Amino acid sequence: MVACENKARESPMPLYYEYCHGNSNGEVHRPQPIVWCRLGPVPVLSKFPGGHRSVIGCRRHSAFQPVATKSLTSDRTRPYPLEWRYKPEAEENTQVTWCCSAGTNYRCAIAVTGVDRFWDLHLRNPGRTYLDKISQGAEKDQEHGGREHEDEGEIGSGDYVSSRDTNSPKCDFRSDESSTCMSPVHESMRRATPQYRSRTVKSSYIKTTCGSIRDFPTAEHVTENRNSFAQNSKQIHARPVYISELPRSQPPPNIHHRKTEYNRPESFSENESILINKPTPLLVSLKDDDKERWLRSSSPHNIAEHFSGEHVTLPTEDDIITKKGGNMAATSICFITEQGRRTSTLSPNTANEENARNSPMEATSDERTTALSAIIDVRDSVQDGATPNTTVDNNSSSNEADYPHELRRRLKAYGMKPAVIARDTPRGVSTAVAVSATESSDLQERTRSKGARGRQDDEGIFILKYPEIGDKHPLCEQSTSSMLRSAARNHTRIRSKQTFEETISSKEQYAPNEYSTHIDEEQPIEDKGESPHKSYQLEYHTKIGDKQNLLGRRVLPHASSPLQNNPIVDEDIFEYRRRDYPGKCSRTVNPTQIGDQHSLEDRADFLQNPCPVVTHIQNEDKRSSEDCNTYLRPNIPSEIITEIGDRELIKNEVVRTEPSSPTKNRTQTADQQFTQSPADSLHSSCPLKEPRQKDAQQRHEGQNISFQRSTVLVQLRDWTPGGEEVFVQQMGAASETKLGADAPGHCLFSAEDTALRSRVLVLLWVLLGERRLREVGYPAEPVHRILWRAVDVCCSVAGVKSAAAVPLNADHDCGLDMLCFRDHTHRFLEVCAPTREHWKQFGWVSLTVDAVVRKIYDEGGRIERVMLWRFLLNLLEDPRNAPCIHWVQRDEGIFRILNTDWLARLWGRRHGNPRMTYEKMARAMRTYYRSKVLQPVPRLRNLPRKLVYKFNPAVIQKVAAMKLSSSTFSGRGLNYNTNSNK
């Protein structure tokens, strides 16, 4: 058994150079921001902005800190936006690994910067950040420690810090095992740094990055470049939270310390009410016991309300917290509730009034800052049982019972939307698992990114290696993490603006099936993958008959999945197969699964809320609920639906359900609303139709691709200031455009490619809904651009590194490269996969992502297979691939592989084998020794001994000659062995 497959290791080294020095064009790469917080029994972030003192070794676990952006002297009655900033200390608790996804493998990363501002104290070292100082210390340690600590002293992505390794200079935070830690703070160093304790810090913005692992500085440079890294990142502007500003000169009302922090203030001042204009999700994490305590202190019904289906919920009283601005040393925090502001100690269970009183900044900070946050608490563990009876603070449980309702009422009165819940559970981790330390640790072992190991290659270049184990969860499972969704809300909108400088986009790098699905290595059959939408873990895998039957496994729905309470087990799946998914009403419209109700800013919806293709409404009453007001009928080409699902089912269902819609008066039929569907537009989208295109169109039509009026119901809803739900958007824009299927300039596709693109476009349409589609460029952009943007957004939401094998910028354009297009399609299905329900509807229940892509594409033509040696040559001929493979002596045919895993991954993608490893690939390469396509590499002094190969110069010459003559050279039967022994 191969120990690891789907290695997704990527060396950050090559691009790090560009990162620091710019690429060949002198452009400096700017990583993308993404937020990530670490899972763990030990909380990373706290629901309390002040953190938890209960956590050993770290008293300040709040990673987020609201900062008022408006002058505090302004009208206190006027709301002002708040920005969330990141506490540098929290960095210690922040996982820093790099996203790197090859379907099953992913790594998420954040790179949190140090302090860039200080609240009210002078910086002793203005030029250096807090972390730099820390890092400096670490570097000094390293210097003293000698080379034996060279890896340890540097904190890079994926550095592994064991909780047992309390002496590690990397991190003073008693992290859980295998967690990564970026901060090199040492506890002794911290204690020895007076200003650390006394300094009032206004933390920097959250500056996180997302992108290729190659974009990330190598471990050895991460410290010294942290600043630039941060500077090159983009600030995360949290969603505004409006708060009636408290009087600066007045003492905060209702300051309580720990003993009373859960008490409900007696009076409530409207002037101090909290106005939450926008959902303000924020990643927080609680230690299990604290979490439980908090949740118990919250309104149980409210928690349960959203948790069942990840619904929108109100922030509870406990969710709304103020904190003294930037006073990291302070031990007191304020809580603002509807009734006023209160102060608590850092932790509700570890009151330290003494600290609070002794806090040197307490008095002033209360005056200076009134920061408010609607902390999105961690609901994951609620279902396991927070009950009022077990509330630690019994004072609050009863009183708070109706609290959310009151707040909801007030919010609604202000025309505000309750905050969307967010969780802190990282991707790939069942939320339920977070409850149990045992399960949690178990899952963490399997899901979190383990630390990167470094090695020094023959030329002394440090290359980070990333263990791939533990990342065996399907992306969907990762993607469905509400943590990601919440994270996405905070940062992902930035991502689309991010620009990667490197566009290593050789066509050879794009291949079908290159993104693997979740591969269970123990599965002996080809389709080991798992549909990413299936939020479950594989427990069993049974070979049932043919290889395509891969359903013999127990489905464990993700805790965050609506299926959680209705797990689909093997029998269900088999049953579905037997009956071919009968057209019974089996689903209801989930209000949270509305395809078009969110804007792109809520990019998490790209993952979370695919546009319901079919709304099987069993209970008509549900449609009359407040959540189901509007139904539209986007015009989805039925041909596509037929191909990907059960056409009759869909049509019948819609026909049956539509007339009974209570909102029929607000429903417009597709015929009325739309004059052109995406695929309809396809035919008229290309004003530059060449004869070839006309032929393609004719063939297209000849294939009986009739884009009929569709039968898809899309539920739309929006909130207005008055709380009304209105139409968000009326679809029909297809008629106003030339569609993105084939915009001008992109009309050079064959009929097959055109058909493929149309399928994909409709697939996008179906899964995302038109509104989201529009937000990614539809219909102005061509399909491949839309697809890429959608993938880009979804990957951003999911915290997945790059949507492609190599980093592509947001403006990436596949052009005519259908392999690239296919790659993106694959990724789309992986990351942006719809819910399980949709999977069923499309008839993909038994299919992996690979199989789905194959199913889609096989009808549109095959992918040309390329021999390995040719593949390598193509890579070598493209200097953009130099970070991966490059010529050492081209005339001699000597080349060097810099990143084996990357290369193997590319090869696997090109060959449609997601399980490719360098080991296998090298084995295939060694067969070329026999045919003399490759030759032994002469031992040269300046030539590394490993990862250096040599092409037979005759092969290169022949290929070059073939190129000149424009003839093809398949290479099949190639044998340059003059003494062939074959």
Place this chain on the structure above:
DNA sequence: GAGCCGTTTCCTGTTT
């Protein structure tokens, strides 16, 4: 359907 070819997969052992 057989055979060829180019891997792919797994393995053991060796070298770096």
Place this chain on the structure above:
DNA sequence: TAAACAGGAAACGGCT
């Protein structure tokens, strides 16, 4: 000690 290398063996899938 891990990674890379080397190569045997069997199997697989595409192609002819």
